[in-house]
Amino acid sequence: MFHHTTFTTLKLDEMVAFYENVAGLEPVYYGENAAWLTNDAANHRIALLALPGMKAPDDKGHTIGLHHTAFEHRSFEQWIDNYDRLAAQGIEPFLNLDHGMTMSMYYQDPEGNGVEIQVDAFGDWAKSKEFMWASEEFDRNPIGMHFDPAKVSAAHRAGLSFEEIHAKATAGEYLPAVIPEVYLPEFW
Structure with a gap:
């Protein structure tokens, strides 16, 4: 059974707010460089990692x-x-x-x-x-x-x-x- 997806991000706060608003996910843990969110009983469905040194993608x-x-x-x-x-x-x-x-x-x-x-x-x-x-x-x-x-x-x-x-x-x-x-x- 599929459990979660993990994204890297340069915009942690914006990403948490977006997924809360659009998809009803709430943070289970929300730290300085990462957040784990869920919209059901699972411990998380999306992980967001704001790792140092990340770069924006090309195209x-x-x-x-x-x-x-x-x-x-x-x-x-x-x-x-x-x-x-x-x-x-x-x-x-x-x-x-x-x-x-x-x-x-x-x-x-x-x-x-x-x-x-x-x-x-x-x-x-x-x-x-x-x-x-x-x-x-x-x-x-x-x-x-x-x-x-x-x-x-x-x-x-x-x-x-x-x-x-x-x-x-x-x-x-x-x-x-x-x-x-x-x-x-x-x-x-």
Whole structure:
């Protein structure tokens, strides 16, 4: 079972604040050069190391390596409420995809790492797995359909159910004005 991810950082305080705000992680330990955070019963899910001598990467958004780390909300309502809360603070995702098995919003942390905030479209991981390996839809388009989260939020406020919104998103009814690239945006 996967347990945690460790990041090195030049911005420890900003990174702790970001992961608290965006993904609901709280520090278990927060020191001068490191912090360990969790959002469940585990001792930590993310470790942040601010080691002396660290250097900013070259062209981080366009090189190989870790693309993003994902966090899942238990319900569509929690997920869309999180979007609304963050948007009110001026924190917007750079990419939004309905992958078929999840609806996902992608943010960047203060070091330029991708952070996916998702909700499972089936509410059942077995069904999500089956969708990935058995559906022609996923085989044809494993990246999924882009969507505008403001349009999804408006549909939710108008009373549409998650199932209705998900169906409309996969049909391309909530496309953004500009389709972004899937790679991480330039950061450094």
